[in-house]
Amino acid sequence: MEKTPRALKILSWVTAIVFVVALYMTLVYAPREAVMGDVQRVFYFHVAAGWVGGLAFLVAFIAGIVYLVKSDFKWDDLAVASVEIGIVFTFINVVTGAIWARPIWNTWWTWDPRLVTASIMLLAYIAYLLLRQGIEDPERRARFGAIYAIIAFISVPLTFLSIRLFRTIHPVVIGSGDPTAEGSFDMTGDMRTAFFFSLFTFTLVYITLLWYRVRLERLSKFVDMKKMEALSR
Amino acid sequence: MMFLQEGPADTFSYMVLGYAVILVTMALYILSLRVRSKNLQKDLELLIEFEEEREVDHA
Numbered sequence: 617m618e619k620t621p622r623a624l625k626i627l628s629w630v631t632a633i634v635f636v637v638a639l640y641m642t643l644v645y646a647p648r649e650a651v652m653g654d655v656q657r658v659f660y661f662h663v664a665a666g667w668v669g670g671l672a673f674l675v676a677f678i679a680g681i682v683y684l685v686k687s688d689f690k691w692d693d694l695a696v697a698s699v700e701i702g703i704v705f706t707f708i709n710v711v712t713g714a715i716w717a718r719p720i721w722n723t724w725w726t727w728d729p730r731l732v733t734a735s736i737m738l739l740a741y742i743a744y745l746l747l748r749q750g751i752e753d754p755e756r757r758a759r760f761g762a763i764y765a766i767i768a769f770i771s772v773p774l775t776f777l778s779i780r781l782f783r784t785i786h787p788v789v790i791g792s793g794d795p796t797a798e799g800s801f802d803m804t805g806d807m808r809t810a811f812f813f814s815l816f817t818f819t820l821v822y823i824t825l826l827w828y829r830v831r832l833e834r835l836s837k838f839v840d841m842k843k844m845e846a847l848s849r
Numbered sequence: 850m851m852f853l854q855e856g857p858a859d860t861f862s863y864m865v866l867g868y869a870v871i872l873v874t875m876a877l878y879i880l881s882l883r884v885r886s887k888n889l890q891k892d893l894e895l896l897i898e899f900e901e902e903r904e905v906d907h908a
Contacts, residue, residue: 643868648857655860658867665871704878708871715867719860821875828882835889842896849903 624827631817631824638810638817646810649801656801658716660810663789664818666709666734670772671822672702673741677769680762689837692758695765696748697829699741701822706738721785729778730786737771744768754837 642660649656675698683691713731714724725731744764751757779786789803789811803811 650857653857653860654864655858655867657864661868661871701878704874708874711870711874712867715863715870719858719863825878825882828886832882832886832889835886835893839889839892839896842893842900846896846899 620831624824627820627824627827631820634817634820638814641810641813646807647804649807652720652801655716655719658712659789660814661818662709662712662716663811664814665705665712667815668818668822669702669706669709669737670776671819672698672705672826673737673765673769673772675826676702676765677772680765683758683762684766687755689754689758692761693830693833693837694826695761696745697826697833699744699765701825701829703738703741703745705818705822706734706741710734710738726785728786729782729784730775733771733775733778737768737775740768740771 638660642657646657646660648654676695679691679695679698682688683695710731713734717726718724744761747764748757748761751760778784779788787801789801
């Protein structure tokens with residue numbers, strides 16, 4: 617396996633620095649929200665994590681389509697790497713949402729359309745990883761993964777649109793939402809800056825992690841191939 | 850009740866909990882990538898060693 621590329625090392629350092637700046641922006645620079653207090657600061661990374669989850673599943677969806685067309689394993693590597701990262705960030709999104717909801721809605725969980733669709737999306741992609749592991753043949757596994765990633769992607773726009781289509785208490789920060797939503801707030805200029813900087817930071821974190829995870833997937837396949845060679849001699 | 854009070858609610862502990870979850874989850878994932886990578890590197894070294902030993906035996 618080749619050494620870590622210089623570009624990846626530089627990207628990692630840049631991402632780490634940008635992440636520290638994002639922490640400063642959300643914890644210090646952005647003002648405290650007038651009603652909710654400090655817990656509103658969770659919102660910046662909560663939304664950014666949700667954005668990365670959706671982006672990661674979109675990448676897996678596209679990689680799945682390209683794999684079915686080209687049958688090139690590098691697209692399968694990209695899809696599985698992206699789904700794994702998407703799961704981590706969707707998990708962060710769901711858990712931080714529950715932490716925010718406790719003081720604002722007075723409950724950790726409610727059967728709200730957004731919470732339900734986000735959880736279904738998370739479970740659907742966890743199932744993707746579990747089911748893949750049960751398939752021995754690499755070609756069948758990749759084909760199954762591609763089809764699954766395409767079908768499972770339905771859950772992403774459904775989750776995004778759930779607070780716009782259904783009656784919900786989940787706030788819509790950008791655009792107009794249900795007037796009965798609890799915990800809505802108008803962002804000030806500084807809040808908006810911190811919000812968009814968080815989105816940028818998490819996108820950068822995703823790209824960096826994806827690069828590492830794809831390399832790991834390739835190394836894993838290379839080791840598997842070497843094992844097969846050793847066994848067949 | 851929060852919306853009837855004057856000034857922001859005291860929700861500092863929830864903010865700390867939220868950020869702790871974010872940072873710990875990300876740190877654990879990065880650690881898992883590192884551990885998996887190290888384990889695979891070890892496997893690869895063993896396989897290369899095994900291959901070399903076999904070549905010497907055949908010679």
